[in-house]
Amino acid sequence: MxxxxxxxxxxxxxxxxxxxxxxxxxxxxxxxxxxxxxxxxxxxxxxxxxxxxxxxxxxxxxxxxxxxxxxxxxxxxxxxxxxxxxxxxxxxxxxxxxxxxxxxxxxxxxxPIIKLHTTRSWDFLKYQTSIKIDSKPNNSSTSSDDTVIGILDTGIWPESASFTDLDMGPIPKRWKGTCMKAQDFTPSNCNRKLIGARFYNDPEDESSEFLTPRDIIGHGTHVASTAAGSTVVGASYYGLAEGTAKGGSPGSRIAMYRVCTPFGCRGSAILSAFDDAIADGVDVLSLSLGSPAAFKPELTEDPIAIGSFHAVENGIIVVCSAGNDGPSSKTVANVAPWILTVAATTIDRDFQSNVVLGGNTVIKGEGINFSPLKQSPVYPLINAQSAVQANGDSVAARKCQLDSLDKDKVKGKIVICDSTSYSDSVEDKIEAVKNVEGLGVIAIDDLIRAVASTYGDFPATVISSKDADKILLYVNSTSEPVATILPTVTMTEYKPAPAIAYFSSRGPSYISRNIIKPDIAAPGVEILAAWMGNDTSQAPKGKDPPLFNVISGTSMSCPHVSGVAASVKSQNPTWSPSAIKSAIMTTAIQKNNLKAPITTDSGSIATPYDYGAGEMTTSGPLQPGLVYETSTTDYLNYLCYIGFNISTIKIISKTIPEGFVCPQDSSSDNITDINYPSIAISKFEGKNTKNVTRTVTNVAGDDAVYTAIVDTPSEVTVNVIPDKLQFTTNSQKQSYQVIFSLTATSLKEDLFGSITWTNGRYSVRSPFVLSSKSNV
Missing domain, CATH: 3.30.70.80 (Peptidase S8 propeptide/proteinase inhibitor I9)
Known part of the structure; x- marks a missing residue:
């Protein structure tokens, strides 16, 4: 973000x-x-x-x-x-x-114009699993070298070390893509890692800087290296977050489809990229972009929903970011059931820029800055509200809004700025304080405190409202208060983590409450990854442009899942997109590194509306035990349930089974019945009983008996029939029913639970949501 x-x-x-x-x-x-x-x-x-x-x-x-x-x-x-x-x-x-x-x-x-949703994360994820994994994968002879991740984004910086093709084999013969030539990009910029690079523009656009696959923004480079970047030792952002940078599937190939400019991403270009990617032969498509929460396009009028439907028809799994419009509810984007929708979480790393007060009292702050101030608290400290201009607006001054501060009162001082309104960015406060020759900024904001932003050379940090009380007490009780802002240091093994990022868009879906969205969560806060090599705007004074950058957003969580999807695909090349999606969802975790439930930014326990099935793991999806396969008929029925007639559906789909007709009862309530890895039921009230059927496929390759474990709220009775499933062969399918009965008179709020099938070795978990509200 x-x-x-x-x-x-x-x-x-x-x-x-x-x-x-x-x-x-x-x-x-x-x-x-x-x-x-x-x-x-x-x-x-x-x-x-x-x-x-x-x-x-x-x-x-x-x-x-x-x-x-x-x-x-x-x-x-x-x-x-x-x-x-x-x-x-x-x-x-x-x-x-x-x-x-x-x-x-x-x-x-x-x-339409679609917007972008914008190291250690992989090491953190590595240990976030409770599942014992074989030392050898199911298909040890396969190689991720043959897996291609297509990325629709802002382009790529091919010279980055993250895109070296050292030790990679020949490009797969099935690949039909190309590397387009531009003024600053030639086919020689591609290699055995970056095997495709396309760009899309309006022919009447005379801005030659956009007629290239080269990244002029940085976002696409960052996303691509997160998904499939090669291993780079000693990567850092000017010494911060130092370590080995790598993608989720470092052996996979990358194909970049540059559909975005600094002015957004045109829907027509996105559809062209989908069309080309299907013909080129990609295996995974990663899109860190989507419509803003304020706009709720119908599926046949949403370029991402349209393109992804046809990509999935052609065997390509499509992974999309959930959006950065949280923490409000019903803000999640990319809600079509054929999309794997990704929310954002924190990792166990913190970028601390602490405040030291007179008397050496230390207040923890968050932010990335390279402060030139002394380590000792010798700089005058002032509350911004005390620096209001004569006859000025004290509220504006308290928030450090532009042209609200008195230069004579601020010059040479560190300023405490309130940030109760999310619309007032810390960058705006810095500009306002700089304009009156202030020395530094301490911003008060509980939400932004959890996500480090980059402030360059200027001493700036963000503190919580709780810690702000301590600083203000010190200022108000001291005749000459002083402080300093320390340069940022990297702290690891931070707890609790993961937690839901405040900006991550939340469910339920605006189209239907009968499918849970988002589907999964992954690291999206303070992610270190490759950057374009000429970005002087990100460089502190006297420093070269950064080769890596630290940014946050569901844009960053999406490629984490894309990388894992590519790994699953490489080891299971015959699996359908829905099987890969199920493997990722049903092996997710719901506990943090304190062994407690994952929480939101406010400290409340996270629900499926926040993180879908939970936090993705890296090893669990490789051997999920059982998978839920959502069939073509399921998706076609979904179209029936949301109101499309059979004649339109026959135009939309090329894989429609012979004799297919819409079910006689095609109400939106029946969306619950498609074979999805999670369960959502709306209009659940009174003496209502709902019977839901699901089918699982054995992918463990041997005899196994699974037993159902139900985690259910007290207001509901849940019966699973049968409560044991026995498999004798690989690819064998078994169905079961879940009967939900309300024991309370009515639902005062949505209820959450889960159904887990386990054989002692594998645990296959599906969350469920019960709501009394309607579908919209």
Missing amino acids: KGDLVFMLFYFLFFVSFLREARAAELVEDNINNNQKNNTGVYIVYMGAADSTNGSLRNDHAHILISVLKRNQSALLHNYKHGFSGFAARLTEEDALSIAQKPGVVSVFPD
Whole structure:
């Protein structure tokens, strides 16, 4: 998230109202009006599945495209023909309205702007498992060298040591991707590690700096190295977080699809990247981006949901960040069931920049700075509210807002700034204090205190409100208060960890309460990874640009899961995306390094709305014992349950089974019944009883008997039938039923529990949520 703020990629630029399945004319006109207001003129025309995988166009696709090009040869921006069908083009109001009515068109909508969701984390994760793992994997002959992680992001810095191909074998022969040439990028920048690099731009965009796969932001480089970076010894951020940097799957290949610029990520480019990635032959797709929580696109009008559906149809697992709009509820992004959605947690590392008061009292602070101040407390200290300008706003001064402080009162002093409003960034406070020649900033903020930001040479740190009371008491009781701010030091084995990051977006899903989102959590706070090599803005005075950087966000948690997914895929090449997803979810943990339940930023016990199934482990998913496979029919039924008719579904999917029809009862309540690794039930009240069926597949390869263990709240009775499952062969499937009965009169709040199948060696856990509220 820090990277998003620094590079101004957190803009809520615009999103629009989209037409629903019926594509009524009045909704199309609303879209057109929104589009005209934003002066883009670009629409995405989504036409469902492609005819084949050989790049040929469907007849209806070709006909509509030809009619558009006849009017304007330069109108076409992107043509989607590999994994799905459609195009993006500049259209007039009349053209957009006309195309929306044509047979074979699922949706037409203005090109949206999607935002980015932005070492030791892997060492920390290594020990976060309670499962005994074989010394040899199931398929020891396979190699992660043949696994390709495709990343849709801001590009890549190919010269980074994290992308060296030392000791890597030849590029897999099945790979069909390319390394595009640009002014600052040639195919020679690719190697056996970085095997693909593409970029996407509006042909009318004359900004040549964006016409390249090269990263000019840093975000994509950071994400790529987290997922699959090669091992780099002695990596650090100017001496902080020093250690060996590596990706989750260091043997995997990387294919970068640069879809983002400093102004955001266009939906039309994202769809082009999905289309190319499917044809190129990636195994895992990692997207650290998504729609802001304020906008809730329908699935057929969400580029990520559309692209990921077709990627999964083609056997590619898609991992996406949950978003950085927490801690408010119902903020989670990327909620389609075919996506593996990732929340963010802390690790056991802390970047401390402490405050020393007169009398050598030490107050713990958080932040990354290279303070030039003396170690002893010799600098005058002032509460910002005491430095308000004559006839000024004392509240603004207390928060150190711009132009609120009196220079004569602040010059040469360390200033205590309140930060009760999240909208007031520490960077803004630093600027305000710098403008009046202040010497340093002590910001008070309980949320930001848990996530270190980088302040460069300027002495700045963030403290908790509890510690702020101590400082203010000292200031108010001392005639000449003094202090100093110490440069940052790295503290490891911090406890408790993991904890849910305050910024991590929370469930329940805005589309349906009958699927738990997010699905999983992974480290996303203060993550050290590779950076672009020319970023002087991040360099302290007199220092070269950093080769590694420390940033936070669900952008950082997403590639952690992508790396593990690639490792699972490499050892189990025939597993479906849903089997890999299940393996990651059912082996998650819910305890921190104090052996206590994982907590949120507020100290409350985390729930599936915060972290899905729990904190990902690195070894558990390699041997999960049992997996839940979500079938094509499950996903098609899901489309039925959320309101699509069979004719539209047949356009969307190329793998629809012969004779498939929507279930007679296709209400949204039945979303609970798709074979998902978690269970969510809404409208659960009164004397309600709900019967849920799940099917598991044995992947342990030997005879085993599993027994059900239920963790349930007192207000509910949960019966599992049968409560024992016996498997005799690998790939054998067994089904069971779960009967939920409410014992209380009504639910005052959502209830959480779990069902775990165990044979003494493997534990396969599924969380459940019971809610009295409706689906929306």
